[in-house]
Amino acid sequence: MSALVCVARIGAAHGVRGAVKLWTFTEDPFAIRRYGPLLSKDGKRQFEVASAREAKDHLVATFKGVTTRDEAERLNGIELYVPREKLPATDEGEYYYTDLIGLAAVTTDGEPLGRVVAIQNFGAGDIIEIAPPKGPTLLLPFSNAVVPEVNIAGGRVVIALPQEIEGEDEGEVPPPGRPGLVRKAHGSRDP
Known part of the structure; x- marks a missing residue:
């Protein structure tokens, strides 16, 4: 299985009657119905x-075989997945997070940095x-400036390490998820 x-x-x-709130991570919230089980x-x-x-910021959904509130309550928190091959192809400069996990990370000079272990988004x-x-993991903006090259077929991403982050003392590591450090420049997306 992929x-x-x-x-x-x-x-x-x-x-x-068994309905649940459903948060989708797809560009079209209703796409989840097209992926099959x-x-x-x-x-x-x-x-x-x-x-x-559609509801305010989520869907209200029912699942086959779930007909009571008690059954629906037992599903709270379950994440729903589909095999990668069922998802639509990405455009140039767009990536599914799963395609990036495990890639080797190297500097612009070709020096190994480690492996991509996650793509985070704190808003x-x-x-x-x-x-x-x-040592500790590196958290860097997934932007064209910091990640100038993604080569999925070649199994690597090239990282241009930032020299200095404005407003930080030299040597000080910025806290993860700090607003203003990250901008979505690659157009990466989950399905």
């Missing part, structure tokens, strides 16, 4: 969307997390 990509997360029960992270459970309607933009062989 890599699984998280496309939604089930929230609290909604009403008494959705899987739990371990791939052992399948969920099929029976109905979905200010995407952050690439790189685990070096020793």
Whole structure:
């Protein structure tokens, strides 16, 4: 089975007939209905969307076989996945997070930095997390300036390490997720 990509997360029960709040991570929230059965992270459970309607900042959805509030409450917090090959192709300069995880990270001079272990987004933009062989992980903006090259086929990303971050004392490491450090310049996205 190919890599699984998280496309939604089930929230609290909604009403008494088995509906749930559903947060989708897809460009089109209703795309989750086109992917076929959705899987739990371990791939052992399948969920099929029976109905979905738009709410304020999420969908209200029902799943086949879930008809009571108690059943819906037991689903709260489950992340829903689809196999990577079911997702649409990306445009140039766009990447699914799962495609980047595990790539080697090298400097612009070709020196190894480590491996990409995660792509984070705390609201200010995407952050690439790189685990070096020793020491703490690096959290860097996933921008064209810092990540000038992504070569998925070649298994690597090139990192232009920032020399100085404005407003920081020399040698001081900025806190992760600090607004203003990250901008979404690559157009990366989850499905």
